[in-house]
């Protein structure tokens with residue numbers, strides 16, 4: 001797995017001691033408000049998530065990066081890539097996503113990590129297109145999506161939960177490194 005340095009962040013593989021801080025992030029209702037059914041996750045659920053994310057790296061050659069703050073070494077969340085199998089109508093596709101602990105919002109970290117992730121996807125991994133899938137109303141994610149230069153593509157509904165979703169996309173030719 002690749003490691004990526006940005007001016008303030010290290011995007012890296014998962015370490016054993018990421019479990020506790022990632023579980024704290026997943027236990028925060030403000031963080032989970034727009035994720036799946038909006039429920040928080042406990043330590044066991046977070047451990048299963050991280051295991052699945054690591055498997056995705058092995059299977060696909062991409063996945064979710066642990067995001068560490070260079071200045072302090074703290075884990076602040078993740079950004080990365082996954083195959084959005086839950087939404088068959090957009091397949092085949094690779095989607096970018098993000099989740100940061102609330103103390104780390106509003107400092108440009110999500111955008112910095114997401115931009116580096118797009119560069120990884122489109123330039124290093126050679127994908128020609130990356131999508132994002134966000135819940136209508138998740139304005140913080142929409143703001144990141146807009147700043148990345150991703151264009152709106154379609155509106156649909158979550159196949160399980162039924163709430164409205166927006167799909168955005170960016171092609172290799174449109175991406176500005």
Ligand SMILES: CC(C)(COP(=O)(O)OP(=O)(O)OC[C@H]1O[C@@H](n2cnc3c(N)ncnc32)[C@H](O)[C@@H]1OP(=O)(O)O)[C@@H](O)C(=O)NCCC(=O)NCCS
Pocket residue numbers: 030031032034035036097098099100101104105106107108109110111112138140141143144147
């Ligand atoms: C979605 C999420 C990652 C967005 O994080 P964020 O911190 O709001 O996003 P950004 O990194 O773009 O930073 C936002 C603000 O930081 C500010 N900022 C402060 N210092 C900055 C700097 N040095 N550089 C850039 N921006 C900076 C900017 O004003 C920016 O806002 P603007 O674009 O309106 O000017 C975060 O809200 C989150 O983790 N939410 C919970 C999980 C979630 O909902 N995930 C998506 C659903 S699956």
